[in-house]
Structures are given as C-alpha cells and as structure tokens.
Amino acid sequence: MPDPSRPAVPPEERIPPTPSSAVTVFGDRLEVAEHYVALLATTGIDHGLVGPREAPRLWERHVLGCGVVAPLLGPSSTLADIGSGAGLPGLVLALARPDVTVTLVEPLHRRVIWLERAVTELGLGNVTVHEGRAESLWTHRTFDVVTARAVARIGVLAGWCLPLVAPGGRLLAIKGRSIEDELREDAAALTAAGADAWQVEQLGSSVLEQPATLAVLEVGDRTPSPVPDRRTPAKRPGAKRSTSTRRRPR
Template sequence: MGPSRRAPEPTPQALEVFGARLPLAQDYAELLATTGIEHGLIGPRETERLWDRHLVNCAVPGDLLAPDSSVIDIGSGAGLPGIVLAIARPDLHVDLVEPLLRRTTWLERAVEDLGLGNVSVHRGRAEELAGSLIAPVVTARAVASLDKLVRWSFPLLPAGGRLLALKGEAAARELEEAGQVLRRHRVEDSRLHLLAEGTAAGPVRVVEVVRPSEPEGVQERPQGPRASRGSQGRTGRSRRRRR
C-alpha cells in the first residue's frame, strides 16, 4: 500500500476566492486527493497543485455569472469546474453532465458527501440531453475543441445563452481558428476573458461564445470573433467577488 494522500493546505488566494465556503472547498479537495485519484479522475501528481491549478482556477470564472444563474457543466469529469462553482457560489444551480458511469457514480457520492443541494448529476452526452436540459450558461473545461463545444452546447442554451469554455495557453489561437465555425453558426459575439492575471492561479483563460437569436445556418459573414485583451480586443477582465 502506498503512502496516504492528503490535499495541501489552501492558499491565501483560495481564502480570498472561497471566503466562508473555504472549509467546504477543503472537503472537496480531500475527495479529489483521495478517492478522486483512486478512481482515475485526476492524476496523483496533481495533488500538490490542487488549489492553484484546479480549485481556484475553476472558481474564478464565477465572476462571469449573474446571481442565481443555472449552469450546465458538460464533460464534468471530477466536477471541474461545476462542483467548484457550486461551492464558491451557493446561489447557482449546477447540472453536471458526464457520460461515464464510474465518473457519475463518484460525482453523485461527492455531491452527497459535500451536501450540495444546488447540484444535480446526469449521466449522458451533452447532445443526448438536448430538449431535457436548458440553462443560460454552459461550462466546459479540458473537454474538446471549441468547434465541438459550440456544437454540443448550443442545443442546451437559449438564444443569448453563453458557452464559457476554460482553455489553456492556446485559447486566443483556438478562438481565432474557430472563426469559420462560429460564422457558420451565425455567432456575432465571442471573446476571450483573462481572469486572475498576476496571481498563482492565473491567468485563467475563458472563451465566451454567445448563441445567436436567429436560427443556425451556413451563411458566412465577413467578420470574425472579437476577443478581449490577450487577443487584440476588448478586455474580458472581471472584478473578483469577495465572500
């Protein structure tokens, strides 16, 4: 038997982000560091950077969500970012969507253990749940390329609903390369938000794509997606809310 694992102590930034909800975030970190690793949901090397790389990283995009929003987190895996958002923002209702049974089993147990009454777990693919789930925001982290995320998320969004995709260092390039796909879906509003810049957990890159009100079509428009600071456009920085 290998050495027992425990989550590291929370960082000062974690205290700032989670506020009074920090003990609950610590309980979730312990689940990730123990049964999360045992179930193959995160790698054992991720333990030491749980707070900066995963929990704080996933909580920061909550600044982009209106009060009392409903969120669908597709390809939720270990609950990143869905469970983290539900912990940091108890006003949210979060639906976790995950196709793999072993992951949904773990998610259901984690939600129960953490007492998260604002979270529901659904086993299935996003495209299979169109018509049964709808919310103004769909989130995804490390799930698929932007073109696939648009195709999967739009049936879950009303007109004006937003896809918020947490991306890595190539986020600006991926948004630019997705221009043709976005035009095909008649997207006129897309941008890159850079959050938590200058912190250990940042910058957190969030690509936002707004579902248009008109029906999807194949007509291409001359303009591409606009991006915020970090990809030569308007800034997407938001002020971090304190709790």
C-alpha cells in the same frame, strides 16, 4: 511487489495545504472548498478521476483556476457543466455559488458515481448529475450558462454546447493560452454552430500565478439548432447502416 499504478503516498498525506488566496476566491464557502479538495486528493485519485501527480497543484491549477470564474455567473442563474469529470469546473462553481443551479453532465458511469457521492458528501443541494453526453440534452433543456474545461477544441465544443444555451446566454470554455489560435482556426465552425460573438477573457490574475483563460461565446435571441456532424459520412441511398454506427440524437 507494490502496484506501480497505485500512488505510494497514503491518501490523507496527499491533501495539499490551503493557500491564503483561497479565502479571496471562496469567502465563507472555504470550508466546503477544502472538503472538496480533500475528496479529490483521496478518493478522486484512488478512483482514477485525478492523476496522482496533480495532488500538489489541486488548489492552484484546478480548484482556484475554476473558482475565479464564479463572478461571471448571474444571480440565481442555471448552469450546465459539460464533461465534468471530477467536477471541474461545475462542482467548484456550485460550491462557490449556492444561488446557482448546476447540472453536471458526464457520460462515464464511473465518474458519475463518484460525482454523486461528492455532491452528497459536500451537502450541495443546488447540484444534479446527468449521466450522458451533452447531445443527450439537446431540445430538452437550456441553461443560462454552459461551462466546459478540457473537453474538446472550441469548434467541436461549440457544436455540442451551443444548442444547450438559453437565448442571451453564454458558453464559458476554460482553455489554455493557445485559445486565440483555436478561435481563429475554428471561426467558421463557431458561426455555423450559432455563436453570435466571442472573446477571450483572463481571470484571477491577483490570486493565480497563471490566470485562467476563457473563451466566452455568446448566443443571440434564439438557442442555436444542432448542426449536423460533418464527421458522419453521408448516407448513400440503399447503403446498410453498420451496427457499430452511433446516431446523433435529433
């Protein structure tokens, strides 16, 4: 009996054709982008990093939707992509912009292994993979730009990511169309997390049916300090810590 969790289509047949708009986004890096799409459609789906139904829209919804962000990156800047998953958007930006030094941050070991293989196979010398949560880099590293897509709502994301943004740097969060509401609802959390200013940008309207929507959060002249997690219950004097309680790194 066929395993219903396994896609029926053979891996090579899942690779979607390259749309003509891809050259506008990737220019002379198009071949590397095509190689990456082939990896997503084959081992990416087989290893469960991408859903099998995503195969036909890998270009439009995923790779082009991330690639249109590349012009926002400064020359030779440093970038951390938080919760990279299968490399979206971090790997796409690294292949589009070889001058940018990219760190993919991902806590799930299985995904890290896949990302490391993809980086080697694509010959990307400007990428390293960090196995861990964003919080594990707090106070160790900062980056000119931090990116994230589909990781958490904006107030939570700001708490995790802004302590990683260098003075004068930005968090670019690729979001859906409801981002205006999220920004309004989470405004207090954004300020508490150290965002100096924020706005919404739409990118890629000439190449995408649905342009990419970004929340851009700006940091002033100091990297924000981590905000204590308000979801962690206050410690009562004399109370014993449960062994399952996870402490956030300082």
